[in-house]
Amino acid sequence: MARLEQMLNDGTWGTLLGTLAPDAYVSWAPDLSQLDLPAGHTWSWLLDHDDGPRARNVSYGNSLVCDVVRWHDLAATVNGVSYALPLSWEFLVGVQSAVDRAPVAGSTLWPLPLGLDLGVQFIYGYEFLPGAQRPTALPEPTRNSVYDYREFGQAPPWFMPAGKNVKPIAEISADTAAIIDVTPPRVLVAVSLVGCKPNTEFEPVGVLKAARLFPLVMIRASVPLRNVEAAITLRRPATSEMTSSPMSAALLADHNVGVPPVPPTWDKLFAYYDTQPAGRYPIVRPAPPPPGRSRDESGIRRIFPPQSLTDQLLYPPTVTKVDYQGAYDNIHLAPRLRLPLVNATVTMAPFCVHDCLHTHWRWGTGYSAKHVQGWDAQRPYAKVGAPQVPPGHAVSLEIIDAQGFTYRDVIADVPADRWEPVFHHGSAYAVELRDIVAVVGQLFLDSLPVSFDVNNQQFWASMYYYLRMDPTTLFPIGIERVQLKDGDVGRKTLEALGGP
Numbered sequence: 354m355a356r357l358e359q360m361l362n363d364g365t366w367g368t369l370l371g372t373l374a375p376d377a378y379v380s381w382a383p384d385l386s387q388l389d390l391p392a393g394h395t396w397s398w399l400l401d402h403d404d405g406p407r408a409r410n411v412s413y414g415n416s417l418v419c420d421v422v423r424w425h426d427l428a429a430t431v432n433g434v435s436y437a438l439p440l441s442w443e444f445l446v447g448v449q450s451a452v453d454r455a456p457v458a459g460s461t462l463w464p465l466p467l468g469l470d471l472g473v474q475f476i477y478g479y480e481f482l483p484g485a486q487r488p489t490a491l492p493e494p495t496r497n498s499v500y501d502y503r504e505f506g507q508a509p510p511w512f513m514p515a516g517k518n519v520k521p522i523a524e525i526s527a528d529t530a531a532i533i534d535v536t537p538p539r540v541l542v543a544v545s546l547v548g549c550k551p552n553t554e555f556e557p558v559g560v561l562k563a564a565r566l567f568p569l570v571m572i573r574a575s576v577p578l579r580n581v582e583a584a585i586t587l588r589r590p591a592t593s594e595m596t597s598s599p600m601s602a603a604l605l606a607d608h609n610v611g612v613p614p615v616p617p618t619w620d621k622l623f624a625y626y627d628t629q630p631a632g633r634y635p636i637v638r639p640a641p642p643p644p645g646r647s648r649d650e651s652g653i654r655r656i657f658p659p660q661s662l663t664d665q666l667l668y669p670p671t672v673t674k675v676d677y678q679g680a681y682d683n684i685h686l687a688p689r690l691r692l693p694l695v696n697a698t699v700t701m702a703p704f705c706v707h708d709c710l711h712t713h714w715r716w717g718t719g720y721s722a723k724h725v726q727g728w729d730a731q732r733p734y735a736k737v738g739a740p741q742v743p744p745g746h747a748v749s750l751e752i753i754d755a756q757g758f759t760y761r762d763v764i765a766d767v768p769a770d771r772w773e774p775v776f777h778h779g780s781a782y783a784v785e786l787r788d789i790v791a792v793v794g795q796l797f798l799d800s801l802p803v804s805f806d807v808n809n810q811q812f813w814a815s816m817y818y819y820l821r822m823d824p825t826t827l828f829p830i831g832i833e834r835v836q837l838k839d840g841d842v843g844r845k846t847l848e849a850l851g852g853p
Contacts, residue, residue: 357476360573361449361543365461366772368543368571372460373469374451379476381447394452394471396548396564398422405440406475406544413548413564413782417590418710420756422568424544425584429767431481431538432576436488438479438542444490446541449474456550461732462774465724467565468550477542491539536575543571543772551784555711557720558613560792561704563711563781570762570775578767583775587710588757593688595708596810601689601755603700604630604681606847607717609674609738611667616797617703619821620656620834621668622717625847627681628700630752636679637714637740637748638852639765648674648851653843655836658823674851675718677727677740681848683713684750684758690814694802695830699814700821706786707813712760714748714778715740733777741778793820802829 357379362371370377398408405426411419427438438444454469479488551564570583589600605626614621642648651671660668687709689698701709716725718738727739734741742748745766751759760776767773789807790798793816798805803815822831837843 357447358449360541361474361476367460367462368474368545368772369463369467369547369567369569370449370451370469370472370474370543370545372463373457373467373547373549374454374472377449377451377472379447379449394548395550396471396566398471398546400473402442402445402475408473408546408568411546411566413784415594416708416782417594418566418782419587420590421586421588422546423586423588424568424570425586425759427542427570427572428580428582429540429572429574430579430581431540431574434481435580436479436481438477438488438540440475440477440542440544444477444479444488446476446478446491449476449545456552462772462777464734465554466552468552470548470550470564472545472547474543474545474547477544479540479542481538481540483537488540538574538576540572540574540578543569543573545569545571547779553787554722554724555781556704556713557716557722557725558792559722560787560789561706561783562785562787563783565779565781566710567779568776569779572764572767572773572775573771574767574769577769579765581764581767581773582762583764584759584761585776586753586757586759587686587712587780588753589686589710591756593708596688596690598688598691598698599755600686601628601698601700602630602752602758603628603685603687603702604634604750605683605685605702606672606680607682607715608668608672609718610669611719613719613792614668615792615794617792617820618834619702621664622703623835624672625654625835625837625844626702627844630684633749633751634680634848635747635852636681636750637742637746638677638679639745639747639763640853641676642674642851643853646851646853650847650850653838653846655838657832657834657836658825672847672850675738677742677744678715678738678851679740679748680852681750682715682717683711686710686712686757690810690817692811692814692818694811694815695818697818699818701813701817703820704783704786704789704792706783707810709783710780711783712778712780714742743774743777746775800824 361368362375398411406424408422450473456466456468458466478491547567549565551562553559555563606624608624654670685705726734727741729735747763749761762775801815803812806812824831
C-alpha cells in the first residue's frame with residue numbers, strides 16, 4: 354500500500370512541503386485549530402476555510418507580510434468536459450503540516466537547498482463520473498491517510514480499485530464471466546503555504562538575505578487534463594509597519610544584456626518599468642513568438658545622459674525579449690521612502706530591503722546563477738533567462754491596487770500521473786542587505802547627498818533615488834535615466850513585444 358504522503362513526496366517530483374518534510378503525515382482535520390504547529394518558527398499565519406483556503410496575518414517575525422493569501426477555485430477539462438474544481442470542505446481529503454526542517458536539496462522539481470520554517474498543505478480530491486455535470490468527492494474508503502495507487506486510478510496497471518478480485522482484461526477469455534471495474538478519472542489538488550528559512554540564494558549576486566514564501570497550487574490527475582485554470586491572490590497591508598508609509602507596487606522588466614553593473618543603475622538593470630501599475634498584464638507567455646514576430650525594439654527606449662561607447666556595447670538601448678517572456682519579470686510590493694531633499698517618494702529597486710515582498714518569475718539573461726535560471730523543456734533552474742514557470746503556462750498578473758495582485762495561470766496540458774506546479778518560483782521577503790559597498794560601489798555612495806549610514810532611511814532613499822535618476826543635470830532633482838518615447842504608449846508597445 355502506498356500512503357498519500359508518498360504521492361505528495363515521490364522522491365523526485367513531489368509537492369514542496371512533501372519534499373522538505375517527507376515525514377509529515379496527512380490528517381483529516383476539519384477543525385483547523387487541531388493542527389499541531391509547535392513553537393520555534395519565524396513565519397506565522399492564521400488559517401481559515403470558511404470560503405475556501407485562506408491565510409490571514411501572514412508574518413515574518415514581527416513584520417506583517419500579507420494581510421491575506423487566498424487560493425481560488427480551479428477549473429479543468431477532463432475527457433473533453435469542462436469542470437469547476439471547488440476548494441471546499443466537500444472535497445477536502447486531508448491536511449498536512451510541518452515545522453522546522455534543515456535545508457533539503459536534490460529533488461528534480463525542488464533542487465534548491467530550502468530550509469522549511471513553517472508549512473501547511475490542504476489536499477483536495479475529485480472524481481468524475483460519466484455524464485455528471487460536476488465532480489464528486491473521492492469515495493470514503495479513499496478519504497483517509499492510506500491511499501493505494503490503484504485506488505487513485507494511476508496509469509496502468511493501477512486502473513483497478515484496490516481490494517477487489519478483478520483480472521486484467523488480457524487474462525479474460527471468451528468463455529469467462531468477469532466484472533470489469535474501471536476507476537473514473539480522479540484529480541488531486543494540493544494547496545500549500547510554505548515559509549522557508551532565510552538565505553542568500555534568491556537574487557543573482559547573493560547580497561540580499563531573504564525568506565522565501567511559497568503559496569502553491571499543485572495538480573495531479575489519473576488522466577491527462579486540458580485548460581487547467583488556477584489563481585492565487587496576495588495582498589499586503591495598506592501601510593507599512595516598518596516605515597509608516599503607504600504600500601506601493603512596481604512592475605519591472607529586466608534588461609536582457611550585459612553583466613551585473615556597479616553601480617546598478619536602472620538604465621543598466623531594467624529595460625522599462627511601471628511604478629504605478631494598474632490592470633492586467635500577460636507576464637509569462639505559453640509559447641515562443643510566432644514566426645516573423647519581432648522580439649526587438651530600438652526606437653522607444655532612450656538613455657540619459659548619453660551612453661559611453663563601452664556602455665552602448667554592454668547595455669544597448671534596444672529592448673530584446675526572449676522566448677516565453679511576457680510584459681514584466683517581477684513585482685515589488687513595498688512602501689516608498691520619503692526623500693525631502695527632492696520632495697519625492699522613492700521606489701525601492703534593486704534589492705528593496707525595507708519591508709519588501711519580492712515576486713520574481715524571470716531574471717535577465719545577464720545572470721547565470723542556478724537559482725535564478727528558468728525552466729527548460731523538462732525541469733526548473735536549467736536555462737538562463739527563461740521564466741521560472743513551466744512551458745505551456747499562460748500567466749497573467751492582475752493588479753488589485755497598490756497592496757496586492759492576483760496571479761492567474763492557465764495550463765494548456767497537464768500530463769497524467771505527475772504533479773504540475775503553479776507559482777513554483779514563489780515570493781521572498783527581504784530580511785537583510787549585506788555588503789552594499791561591493792554591489793553599489795564606493796564612488797557612487799560617496800557621491801550621494803546623504804552620508805552613508807545603513808540605519809538612516811534618508812540614506813537609503815537617496816541611494817534608490819539616484820540609482821533611478823541621473824543627478825548630473827538639474828541637481829538635486831535629476832533626470833530619469835530611462836526615458837520612453839511617447840510615454841505610456843511606448844511602454845505598452847514594449848509590454849506587448851514578443852507576444853502573439
